[in-house]
Structure formats: C-alpha cells, structure tokens
Amino acid sequence: MVKVVDARGLPCPQPVINTRKALAEADQVTTIVDNETAQQNVTRMAEKAGCTVRVEQRDDGIYLHISKGEAPGNQVFAEKPGFSTAPAGGPLVLVVPSEFMGQGEHAELGEILIRGFFHTLGEVEPVPDTIIFFNSGVKLVVEGSPVVEDLQALHERGVEILACGTCLGYYGLKDKVAVGEVSNMYTIAEAMLGAGKVVNL
Amino acid sequence: MSDYGVVLVPSTSHAIRAERVCHLAGLKVKLIPTPRHLSSNCGTALRFDWAEREAVEEALRANNVDYDGFHRMDW
Secondary structure (H helix, E strand, O other), rough: OOOEOOOOOOOHHHHHHHHHHHHHHHEEEEEEEHHHHHHHHHHHHHHHHEEEEEEEOOOOOOEEEEOOOOOOHHHHHOOOOOOOOOOOOOOEHHHHHHHHOOOOHHHHHHHHHHHHHHHHHHHHHOOOOOEOHHHHHHHHHHHHOOOHHHHHHHHHOOOOOEEEEHHHHHHHHHEEEEOEEOOOOOOOOOOOHHHOOOOOO | OOEEEEEEEHHHHHHHHHHHHHHOOOEEEEEEOOOOOOOOOOOOEEEEEEEHHHHHHHHHHHHOOOOOEEOOOOO
C-alpha cells in the first residue's frame, strides 16, 4: 500500500520528518513537495536509508515515489534512531562553523587563515569525506567566496559539501550557493554523529 | 598544469597589501600558506601565474610593497 505524504507548504525539516514517519509504517511512500530544497532533502534521506526514489514533476507539485529497497539502511526506520552503529573508522567529517579560522580581534587574519586552510586541504592527506558549513561558515560556499574554487576542486574529488540551509536563509544567501548542497539539521546531525572523527575548525 | 610562482613577503600585512595591489592591477593572484620547502619569516605568500611575473613585480614596486623574493613553483 502506498502512503501519501502531502508536504507542500511545510517548512523545513517537516517534509523529511513526515516522510520518515510514513516510511516506518509503509513500504511505499509518495511525498509531495513544492520546492527543490525539500525535494533534495527528502531524496537524500530516503536514498541514504536504502530506498529508491522516482521523481515525477506535476503541475501541482513534485511527487517523490519512494520504495524501500533490500539495502540494510532500512534499519533507519526501526524504533531506535539509526546511525548509532557507525564504525570507529567511519567518515572523516570537517566542521566549519565560521567564515574565519579561529577567533581574534582582527577578522582580516581569520580570513587569511581560512583561505590558507582550504588551499592546503587540496594538498594534504587525509581528505575529509564530508565538510559541513554552518553559522557564518556558510558564507564560504557562496558566489564570491574567496575559497569557492578550492571547495569546487575538493567537491570534484568526491568530498561531500553540506551547507546549513537555515544559515544560508538567515544571511539571505540561499540562491547564491556556488558549491555543495543545501542541507538541514537532520543530515548535519547524522553526518556528525555518524562520523569516525569530527574535526571542528 | 598551471605554471605558478610565489612571492615571499616579510609579514602577513605585506601579503595583504601585495594581494590588494595585484588585484587592483588586474592580476590573478592568490594568498596561500608559504610552501613548506620555501623558508620564510611569514607563513603567508602570494601565488601568481608565472607568465605574469613581471607585472606582479611591477605592481609591488610601484606601490612600495616590500618582498623577499620570487620563486617558481616546480609542480
């Protein structure tokens, strides 16, 4: 039986929450959303959980037809939240909470350091699996950021780049994202808690 | 593979000024951490396209920005 979740008009992260709930009860869920960010967030959550997602564009919304696969990711929908079994050698996650590196009385220095850091990241090992930007850190992933080229190079090498959607919205930068994906607190929290190691810049 | 050079400078504030005058001169430069194999008093250096070496030097001279030397990057 297909369970339908009408998530049109709902604020983030409600579409993800409602879809997740529905998937706990049904093997097939169709979630209807009305914007691309919600589409991406729901799709990402579903695929991460081992589901397949088929997208259908209709006049009245984006229909996401979600089917549970055979993948073990289905444990996500068990009573207890998933992602608690990440191996110690799990992903390396880099967290960037500010547009500056470190704190000091001169922002100029912090900017030079963070530019240097992302340049260097392209030349050293290990490369993080995921880089998460939040708070004023999101200013680094948008057009005109001094590190956007370095980030694009990392992205091309397979580094996942997540930027906090709430933060981009707060700064009015949501339509200026130049690299990576707009993300939400669920994905960010899961990435951090499921990491083998979190490096906080 | 791009052909880059770096300018070593005496201090971070020199690096900031060097970047500013080069940008004003329309040169594509980038502040980077001083490469490990180049010894410098300052941890920050200015990277430029080697083809624009003379223009960079000219921009620094014209604006009285001191520098310690030019190096061609060998990678």
